Amino acid sequence: MSSDSSTLSPVAIGLVQMVCDESKQRNLDQTLQRIADAAAQGAQIICLQELFALQYPCQSEDHQKFQLAEPIPGPTSNLLAQAAQQLGVVIVGSLFERRAAGIYHNTAVVFDADGSQVGMYRKMHIPDDPYYYEKFYFTPGDLGFQSFATRFGRLGVGVCWDQWFPEAARLMALAGAEVLIYPTAIGWLPEEKQDYGASQQAAWETMLRSHAIANGLFVVAPNRVGCEDALEFWGTSLVVDPYGNMLAQASSQAEETLVVECDLGAVDGARTHWPFLRDRRIEAYAGLTERWLGDDQ
Amino acid sequence: MSSDSSTLSPVAIGLVQMVCDESKQRNLDQTLQRIADAAAQGAQIICLQELFALQYPCQSEDHQKFQLAEPIPGPTSNLLAQAAQQLGVVIVGSLFERRAAGIYHNTAVVFDADGSQVGMYRKMHIPDDPYYYEKFYFTPGDLGFQSFATRFGRLGVGVCWDQWFPEAARLMALAGAEVLIYPTAIGWLPEEKQDYGASQQAAWETMLRSHAIANGLFVVAPNRVGCEDALEFWGTSLVVDPYGNMLAQASSQAEETLVVECDLGAVDGARTHWPFLRDRRIEAYAGLTERWLGDDQ
Numbered sequence: 001m002s003s004d005s006s007t008l009s010p011v012a013i014g015l016v017q018m019v020c021d022e023s024k025q026r027n028l029d030q031t032l033q034r035i036a037d038a039a040a041q042g043a044q045i046i047c048l049q050e051l052f053a054l055q056y057p058c059q060s061e062d063h064q065k066f067q068l069a070e071p072i073p074g075p076t077s078n079l080l081a082q083a084a085q086q087l088g089v090v091i092v093g094s095l096f097e098r099r100a101a102g103i104y105h106n107t108a109v110v111f112d113a114d115g116s117q118v119g120m121y122r123k124m125h126i127p128d129d130p131y132y133y134e135k136f137y138f139t140p141g142d143l144g145f146q147s148f149a150t151r152f153g154r155l156g157v158g159v160c161w162d163q164w165f166p167e168a169a170r171l172m173a174l175a176g177a178e179v180l181i182y183p184t185a186i187g188w189l190p191e192e193k194q195d196y197g198a199s200q201q202a203a204w205e206t207m208l209r210s211h212a213i214a215n216g217l218f219v220v221a222p223n224r225v226g227c228e229d230a231l232e233f234w235g236t237s238l239v240v241d242p243y244g245n246m247l248a249q250a251s252s253q254a255e256e257t258l259v260v261e262c263d264l265g266a267v268d269g270a271r272t273h274w275p276f277l278r279d280r281r282i283e284a285y286a287g288l289t290e291r292w293l294g295d296d297q
Numbered sequence: 298m299s300s301d302s303s304t305l306s307p308v309a310i311g312l313v314q315m316v317c318d319e320s321k322q323r324n325l326d327q328t329l330q331r332i333a334d335a336a337a338q339g340a341q342i343i344c345l346q347e348l349f350a351l352q353y354p355c356q357s358e359d360h361q362k363f364q365l366a367e368p369i370p371g372p373t374s375n376l377l378a379q380a381a382q383q384l385g386v387v388i389v390g391s392l393f394e395r396r397a398a399g400i401y402h403n404t405a406v407v408f409d410a411d412g413s414q415v416g417m418y419r420k421m422h423i424p425d426d427p428y429y430y431e432k433f434y435f436t437p438g439d440l441g442f443q444s445f446a447t448r449f450g451r452l453g454v455g456v457c458w459d460q461w462f463p464e465a466a467r468l469m470a471l472a473g474a475e476v477l478i479y480p481t482a483i484g485w486l487p488e489e490k491q492d493y494g495a496s497q498q499a500a501w502e503t504m505l506r507s508h509a510i511a512n513g514l515f516v517v518a519p520n521r522v523g524c525e526d527a528l529e530f531w532g533t534s535l536v537v538d539p540y541g542n543m544l545a546q547a548s549s550q551a552e553e554t555l556v557v558e559c560d561l562g563a564v565d566g567a568r569t570h571w572p573f574l575r576d577r578r579i580e581a582y583a584g585l586t587e588r589w590l591g592d593d594q
Contacts, residue, residue, distance in 0.1 A: 124578045124581060125578060127576065140578065145584070147591060161576070164573050165573065165576075165577065166464075166511055167577065167578075167585060169463075170585060171585065171590070174587060174589055175584075175591050176590070176591025176592060196540075199540050199542055202541065203506075206506045206510060207507055207510055209500075209503045209507075210503050210504055213500045213503060213504055214461060214462070214463055214504065214507075243493075243496050243497075243500055244500040245496055275426070276462065279423065279424065279462075280462065282586045283586070284441050284468075286586055287471060288468065288471075288579075288582050289579050289580070289586075291471075291574075291579055292574075293471040294471065294473025295473060297473075
């Protein structure tokens with residue numbers, strides 16, 4: 001039996017799904033207001049969408065946009081730390097981090113309920129697709145896949161594109177995470193939405209549910225909404241239980257703050273009823289560290 | 298561009314979903330008839346459910362049941378080889394293999410369209426749950442996760458419980474598989490069905506779809522139907538495309554033979570549009586070969 005308090009009682013997880021404005025100040029104000037609202041509704045762990053302080057900056061390759069980045073600690077992370085302390089909640093935020101000249105990251109920061117910084121995660125898997133030119137901006141993370149022990153539970157944190165990689169989810173689970181949190185900024189290209197939109201959103205949701213099932217833990221993904229230039233962000237922020245059941249999901253268009261009770265004790269139950277961690281063939285997995293094992297085609 | 302013929306044209310994949318009788322002869326006869334029917338409908342790759350020649354033998358731990366096993370090659374595998382040759386189709390069968398005194402496996406065999414044995418896969422992840430006492434019967438496989446080049450495509454083959462493990466799907470994809478095939482025998486315990494049945498079946502389906510998405514390939518799962526002792530097998534055999542879309546799915550109760558056209562060229566398209574294989578952080582995945590990376594609890 002676990003002696004960790006996080007498995008002894010339910011925890012309320014808050015997700016902030018919102019539209020981002022061109023005004024960083026307005027985004028910060030709105031985020032802090034929504035954090036306070038979530039806390040007032042009982043949320044103990046509050047999760048923000050990817051790069052919540054900004055409109056999604058990667059739709060073009062623009063050197064000027066590096067000026068949007070901040071150090072950590074820095075002004076925005078300090079606001080989150082203060083909110084965490086004042087409200088007594090854990091906060092998972094997502095920031096455009098300036099680490100040094102020429103080294104920028106897409107970074108999630110975890111603040112404990114006393115306002116201390118538990119740790120941070122620098123996005124490991126960096127996308128690069130039309131209108132998601134992240135490889136131009138973000139140096140791949142070098143902190144690996146971790147879990148963070150907070151007052152209200154052990155959290156794994158990935159960022160957006162990471163959610164397509166079962167390896168990341170598994171490594172966070174093996175590191176002890178009971179909840180995986182994916183701050184997200186994913187949306188449709190309007191010209192693709194008619195034909196592929198439903199399938200794309202379903203695939204995203206399927207991957208998140210699969211991580212919950214395969215690893216026997218909760219999965220939380222706050223995503224932004226609204227249109228910014230070429231992208232329509234699809235919202236549908238969600239919380240999934242360790243059997244893959246959808247506990248709550250926001251709409252695809254409205255700003256919403258979800259507060260969802262999650263009984264972290266269910267992690268233990270799921271992993272004994274579906275004992276996948278027992279049966280992993282770890283001696284046969286070395287190939288996972290290879291790029292390709294087939295013939296070149 | 299690939300020079301492999303498998304990516305130049307669609308392939309028709311057949312799945313046999315059926316009830317198994319206590320009579321092995323009847324199961325074999327029915328299977329061969331359904332293989333012929335599928336071939337007559339144009340199927341080029343025909344996939345059989347797990348241990349198709351038998352009622353599922355693992356609901357109890359019974360030493361007598363080891364007598365049901367056969368060597369490979371052996372009588373049942375020879376029947377499949379003959380059918381493959383006569384019909385000019387690839388067949389993926391699933392057998393209770395006797396390898397040596399005291400060494401038995403749950404083995405899938407792949408026959409090419411000329412009747413030759415391309416290879417075999419011995420189930421790597423062995424379940425052990427109430428009414429699925431497979432660890433009593435099956436020695437864990439020692440052939441690893443492979444892909445098999447056949448006349449009609451490169452196939453990865455897992456067996457049932459393997460489908461819960463993203464590692465297995467990934468390794469088969471990296472080995473070159475364009476289609477993952479999971480012969481399956483999964484069902485409900487009647488006393489759980491009311492409360493958990495829909496969730497259990499959905500989780501199974503979600504995992505299969507997630508493998509297709511994460512790896513950009515087709516996933517095929519033939520499952521048995523019907524009640525045998527304590528288990529009600531849930532059928533719903535399925536074919537999923539590389540974006541996770543369900544191309545076809547059988548019912549949960551009826552015997553069915555599906556024949557589904559799959560354009561293997563879609564693998565190439567999916568992997569450039571969703572370039573997950575490009576972005577894997579292989580230098581950060583070493584922990585996947587560990588049992589646990591967290592603190593003992």
